[in-house]
Amino acid sequence: MTALYEQALNAVRDAISRLDLPRIAPDEVVVRKLPADNAMWNRGITISPDSSRIDDSEPAESTNERDMLGYPCVITIVDGTGRGWSEGITNVTEWQQKIRRTFHNKRLSAMHETGSNHVICKVTHDHLVDKKAYPANLDVSQMIVWVWMLEKRTN
Numbered sequence: 001m002t003a004l005y006e007q008a009l010n011a012v013r014d015a016i017s018r019l020d021l022p023r024i025a026p027d028e029v030v031v032r033k034l035p036a037d038n039a040m041w042n043r044g045i046t047i048s049p050d051s052s053r054i055d056d057s058e059p060a061e062s063t064n065e066r067d068m069l070g071y072p073c074v075i076t077i078v079d080g081t082g083r084g085w086s087e088g089i090t091n092v093t094e095w096q097q098k099i100r101r102t103f104h105n106k107r108l109s110a111m112h113e114t115g116s117n118h119v120i121c122k123v124t125h126d127h128l129v130d131k132k133a134y135p136a137n138l139d140v141s142q143m144i145v146w147v148w149m150l151e152k153r154t155n
Contacts, residue, residue, distance in 0.1 A: 050144075
C-alpha cells in the first residue's frame with residue numbers, strides 16, 4: 001500500500017492537473033523530490049515532500065486512539081520566459097488563486113487507509129527568494145498544502 005504522505009502528494013498533483021491552468025500542460029504538474037537541480041528550475045508546478053515540516057503540533061485535535069498529523073505538500077510554481085520583469089504576473093497569480101481555492105478548507109477525495117481519516121487541507125504561502133531566478137526573469141513562488149490526517153496511534 002502507498003504511504004499516506006505519497007497518497008497526499010499524488011492527490012494534490014491530480015487535483016492541480018485538472019484545474020486547466022493557462023499556459024501549463026498537465027504533464028508539467030509533477031511530483032518530484034525537489035523543484036530544482038543545481039543548474040536550473042523545473043518549469044511548471046512541482047509538488048514535493050518536506051518531511052522536516054511534518055506537523056504534529058495540534059494535540060488538542062487528537063483522540064484517545066488517533067493523532068492529528070499535518071503533511072506538507074510543497075507546491076513550487078515556476079514560470080517566465082526571460083523576456084521581462086513583469087511578464088507572467090497574471091498567470092502566476094491566477095495559478096496561485098485557483099490552487100488556494102481548490103484546497104483551502106477542503107478535503108482530498110483520494111486519501112484512504114484503514115484506521116486513518118483525512119480531516120482537511122489548509123494552504124499557507126512560503127517565502128522563497130532565489131537570486132538565481134531573478135537574472136533569468138523567472139517567477140518562482142511556493143505555497144504549501146497541508147493535508148491533515150487523524151492517524152491510528154501505533155503502540
